[in-house]
Amino acid sequence: MANAQNFSVSFIIRTGRMSGEEAPIFARISVDGKRTEFSVKRTVIPELWNKEAGKVKPKAKEAGRINQYLDQVQKRLLECYSEALLAGKVITGSYIKNLYFGINEETLKTTEDLFEYHNTTCQDKLSRGTYAHYLSTQTYFREFLKKKKKTEAIPVISINYQLLVDFELFLRKRKGHDSLKSLEVNTIMKHFCRIRKMLRLAERLEWIRTNPFKSFKISYERKDRGYLTADQLIKIEEKEFPIPRLQLVKDLFIFSCYSGIAYVDMQALTHENLVKGIDGNQWLSFQRHKTKTQVKIPLLAKSLEIIEKYRDFPTLEGKPWLFPRFSNQKLNAYLKEIADLCGIRMNLTFHLARHTFATTVTLSNGVPIETVSKVLGHTDIKTTQIYAKVIENKVADDMLNLKNRLEKPENKKLKKY
Structure with a gap:
């Protein structure tokens, strides 16, 4: 005292x-x-x-x-x-x-009250993975309060800009739960996004007057999104694996490379999602799990070939699924084996297939970014601009086409650059 x-x-x-x-x-x-x-x-x-x-x-x-x-x-x-x-x-x-x-x-709502209310009201609305991320953020915040304030809970109204800055410093020095490395900047910012959403909830509940995030800026580090080059994609396509599980995972990965579909959406596909498109050909029609937007994808020949391959697959008999089901963790573990066997030195994950579709398969072949954004199910084209970077070959081809057009006789009067 x-x-x-x-x-x-x-x-x-x-x-x-x-x-x-x-x-x-x-x-x-x-x-x-x-x-x-x-x-x-x-x-x-x-x-x-x-x-x-x-x-x-x-x-x-x-x-x-x-x-x-x-x-x-x-x-x-x-x-x-x-x-x-x-x-x-x-x-x-x-x-x-x-x-x-x-x-x-004594009558103020505390951070524990906020966490409990959020978890009770939002658990059913969030995916299991997203809910687990919120629990992780709450654990980090309790650890921070215990170190900074000698308590695991404080009145929500006492959270201010200075406390958020101190929490960021705490996270920058903190090691991950299952890693010896410090948390990455973007991981830290995702924790702040969750804290911000919970404080917005507190604001709507009138537990706080103003949200301290009005002054605090969340800044992500911009990183290049990995993707397979055309040569790497062909190398995996042409590789045949004697081990059935690796062959299956390869096919699922290639299907995503040619459709842009995310893991969680692919695992939910049924035969009812196969529809006849506006052009009379086979399309996929489904709701994206992440954004809840309706997506319609015209299927390329490679994707159709893989769907047909698994039409009568033994483990799918009597079930509605298009493909056998795997956990994302197992898929990514098997993809690492596939990368090693194909001599590809990169961290091959299932989500990399989505990046590959956006760059190597579509943008580099002249598909407009607006179309790519629509097929990927993005609600904002800025998201597509982050995912899909135009590779150097496409830039070179575009500039060569421009050079050739400028050198045509009818364009001689135009200034050459």
Whole structure:
């Protein structure tokens, strides 16, 4: 418990938050060297502020009025401190601040209340994997609070910009649950996205007045998306595997390379998803699990060939599925074996097939990015621009076509570059 010797109240100005020529005045509560600040809703020209006294200089026109108000604020804060001591409360700056503003911390919703409410109301709406990610984020936040605040829960209303910055620093130094390496920047930002969504929920529930994420910016590191080149794709296509499970996984991977379908959507495909398209040919029609958007994909010859191959597959007899079912973890483990056997030195994952469809199969063959975006089921073309980078061969071909057009006789009058 704090005592009178390690508690103090002072006043400062924040020149970094000036509005016009005046700086806001803040009350600073210090308990055991830890500071809590809040604006007293008064401003002053910096030159008229006495830093040592924590008051407005007497020569200022508004000195008497402002200094009298600061004395009142200080008196009330000291009264709050005395009340907390008499009540046997553990003294913290935030507790005294809340007492000053008439906020009873014992009735405030805590981070644990928020986590519990979120998990109860959202579990059925989230996929099992996404829900697990939320639980992981909550675990990290509890660890952070235990280290920073010596508690696993705090009032939601006390989460501010500074706490978010401190949480980011904590995550940057933290090792992953199943890794000796530090968390990657993009992984950290995904944790912040989940915290932001939960705080938006708290805002809608009126547990907080404003969301601290209005000031905190989530910044992802831009990374090149991996994909197979045409040569690498052909190498895997032409490789035959004597081990049935590897041959099956290869076929599923190639199917995705030529359709752009994600793992979770492919595993849900049934014969009912095969429809006749506007051109009279076979298409796939389904709802994307991730975005809940309806997608229609014209099937290329390679994809049709693989569907036909597994039409009478023994394990699918009497079942509606187009393909045998695998866990994503097993698929990716087998793909690593396939990469080794094909001499491909890269981390081959099932999602890489989707990138390959976007780049090597479609964009590099002249398919407009708008079409690729539609087939991939993206709700924003900016997402496609991240996934599908135009490979160097396509750039070279485009520039060669431009050169040839400019050199035609009818275009001789155009300036050559």
